[in-house]
Amino acid sequence: MxxxxxxxxxxxxxxxxxxxxxxxxxxxxxxxxxxxxxxxxxxxxxxxxxxxxxxxxxxxxxxxxxxxxxxxxxTPVIGDVAMETITETIITESTMIGHNPDTPGGVGVGTGRTIFLDELERIHENDKVICVIPKNVDFETASKKLNEGFERNLEITGAIAQGDDGVIICNRLHKKIPVIDEVSYIDKVPMGMLAAVEVAEVGKTIKTLSNPYGLATLFNLSPEETKHIIPISRALIGNRSAVVIRTPEGDVKERVIPAGKLILFGTSEKKVSIEEGSEGIMKNLGEVWPLNDVSGESGTNVGGMIERVRQIMGELTSQNIEDIKIQDILAVDTFKPQKVQGGLAGEFALENAVALAAMVKTSxxxxxxxxxxxxxxxxxxxxxxxxxxxxxxxxxxxxPGTDKPLVILDMGGGSTDSAYISKEGKVKSIHHAGAGEMVTMFINSELGLDDYNLSEDIKKYPLAKVESLFNLRYEDGTVCFFQQPLDASLFARNVVVKNDEMIPIPTKDSLEKIRLVRRDAKKKVFVTNAIRALGDTAPNGNLRSIEFVVLVGGSALDFEIPEMVSEELSHYGIVCGSGNIRGIxxxxxxxxxxxxxxxxxxxxx
Missing domain, CATH: 3.30.420.40 (ATPase, nucleotide binding domain)
Incomplete structure (x- = not known):
């Protein structure tokens, strides 16, 4: 033996x-x-x-x-994200924006000056005010003082509460006003400043404060000032409630780190701006293919990313940074949550981003x-x-059932590899950056999870919504019932069903949104790379000359990737399916x- x-x-x-x-x-x-x-x-x-x-x-x-x-x-592959634009919005004296609490009270839009609840006694009838209620004031006291203000004909147009008492305060009021609650940073709310509060009806989202022109109307902004408040309005899109407070100066300072340009070295040299998006980058990449190396414009976001890739690989492989060459990149459009400075509870705005996976060629x-x-x-x-x-x-x-000529797609964690073997046994192969780990990175980034393991589970396993303690509904509409009650903490939550385990997803995104992000990420990476890889290995680059494709690698075990790739390749008349190595x-x-x-x-x- x-x-x-x-x-x-x-x-x-x-x-x-x-x-x-x-x-x-x-x-x-x-x-x-x-x-x-x-x-x-x-x-x-x-x-x-x-x-x-x-x-x-x-x-x-x-x-x-x-x-x-x-x-x-x-061949090592490193994936990273290069932002199209990084804009940090700093509004002087901490102008606040809303944070979409679970239990706002009332409905409508209210504008006025911010005052503490205790100051109501000194307010005149013709003053429009929005009351700020600290956590040490209970809901009964708050509602009593607000009702006393209504009896004096005070124009109280809204309230901002630190606790989660929005609904129960509103239920006790003689006059319904929008009440924002769960404002953890209430001590940062500037007093005496013009503010606007909006609460939408149940099942709907705000319309005025998420619209830059709505904000311009409420705060009497000039066209130039309206341009600057776009990050605020964008951060509020999709919220059920919000509050915006204008500061004394009301000016906005922006610090923009330029996205920069990629410099592609292949049959020729090309510069392409990250702002052109993935389509522009991949088009230029095709024009200089095969790629010898990539660099980024110094002092820019993408320049820092490319340099970071080289440094990491240099340290890991004990080689000089100059000897590290990038032999392929995959660019995909995505979104990345960016923190908006001065938020009430750590608000984020989704910025357009370009994700880059780089395949590093080492000796x-x-x-x-x-x-x-x-x-x-x-x-x-x-x-x-x-x-x-x-x-x-x-x-x-x-x-079983395969023979030459044949094309394989090896879909792993970091790269998508393809090889064509002719009847004579001649093999032509290609490596492309981007695979399973890039999909996980997309899910983690676009859903703002900051949890790699959970993102990996969302990628691999089906989603469900726990509708009661005795049943859940899978993303495909199938309902599953249980003899024993589920954990009460799972009630009304979106979960990942990992074998017999249910993992709650700590995001307010709907089940449909999470599923869309997951499937979109897989299509952008695997379907794109499948077409690229087959085009590079097929005889004369003609996909229609390929008859059989066998999918191998860990990602070929995924519950939806083989189906996505097979569906796309069916347009070219290709028979495609997952391999069964050695029949077992x-x-x-x-x-x-x-x-x-x-x-x-x-x-x-």
Whole structure:
């Protein structure tokens, strides 16, 4: 028995296949673990050892019983976001904006000067006022004082409360006014300033304060001042309630960090502004393809991002920054929440952004270092087996019902790789930046979750709404009932259904919005890259010349990505489906299996 292990180091997982190459090749077992460290760095060795130990354990063998270990050539990929524009809006003396509390009271729009509740006694009848109610004032006292003000014919047009008493205060008033509550930073509200409060009816959103011209009308703004309040009105879109308070000077200071330009080096050199969006960037990329390197304009947002990518990879691979070359980028339009300074409760506005995934080309040195360290750790001969996509083709051909010519799409965590194998066995392959991790980044950014693990779960598992303690409704409309009551904390919440676990999503976005963000992210990354990859590997670049495509890699296990890619490729008459490596592994283990096959073929000459 001569055991050979194929090791596929991916961005997300490390996979192993073990075969007996003595006589006729027999595959014996496989394993999969989470990749340790960034793909293509020495940190990968710990994960490789764990995966090898698991696979050998399945055979009641030790790692020392292996004859050879084959590892793939791993190309690191880093994803980042370059903002189209970063605008920090600072309004002097902390002008406030609304924050969409769950329990506002009343309905309508009210304008007036801000005063403390205790000051009502000194207010004249012709003064329009908005009362500020601190948390130490209970709802009964607040409603009593407001009613006393109404009896004196005071024009109280609205109220701002620190507690969550908006509804119960409003229920006790003789006259209905809009009441904003849950204003945690109430101490920052400037007194004696002109303010506007708006509460929409249940199920609706505000119309006046989210409209720049509505604000201009209420605050008598000039055309120039109206331009400056656009970030405020945008931040309030979709809210059920809001408050805007004008400061003494009422001026706005903006600090803009320019988005900058990407400089693409390929068959020619091109400069393209981030403000042109993903379409402009990808169009220019196609004109200079194949890409040799990318740099960013210094002193700009995208320049900082590109430099950061080089520095990280330089540190991880112990190479000079000058030796780090970017061989591919994927640009996709997205949104990124940006904090609006001076908000009542940490408000955010969605800014247009361009997400960039960069594939960093390093020398073979990092892989040689990994091979050397792995050999030292195991005492087993380690060889660098071959290009990832080429190995994936060999593995994909073990899927029942496949034959040459064939195209594989290896959809992993960091990159989408494609390879075409002709009838004669000639292989043409391409690597493109952007895959599963970029989708996770989109979900995390666009939903403002700041939780990578939750974003990963939203990407992988279906969504549902808990309608009662005994049932939930899945995103496809299916209703599931339970014999035992669900946890009360899940009631009326949107959740991710992860196997038998329900994970609440801490956002006020609707189920439909979360689903839309998830599916949109997958389409932008995987469908875009599938078309790019097939166009680069198909004979003469003609997608219609391809008959069969096999999807492999971790993302091919996703519950909607294969369907999305298959639907898109059906327009070109292509038969597409997820692979089943060796008839048992599904779309996993293609590269690891290919590494063993390649070694065996070389052994047999």
């Amino acid at each position: 001569k055991l050979v292990a194929g090791v596929d180091i991916g961005n997300s997982t490390t996979e192993v296949a073990i075969g007996d190459v003595e006589g006729e090749l027999k595959f014996l077992t496989s394993s999969i673990v989470k990749t340790s460290g960034v793909k293509g760095t020495l940190d990968n060795v710990a994960g490789i050892l764990t995966a090898l130990k698991d696979a050998c354990g399945n055979l009641n063998k030790n790692i020392s019983d292996l004859d050879t270990i084959c590892i793939n050539e791993a 073979k040195l990092p892989m040689e270092n990994i091979a050397r360290k792995l050999q030292e750790s195991t005492g087993i001969k380690v060889v660098i087996g071959g290009v990832e996509a080429n190995m994936a083709v060999l593995g994909a051909l073990t899927t 592994e599904g779309p996993r283990n293609a590269v690891a299996t290919g590494l063993v096959l390649s070694y065996y073929n070389n052994l047999r000459g």
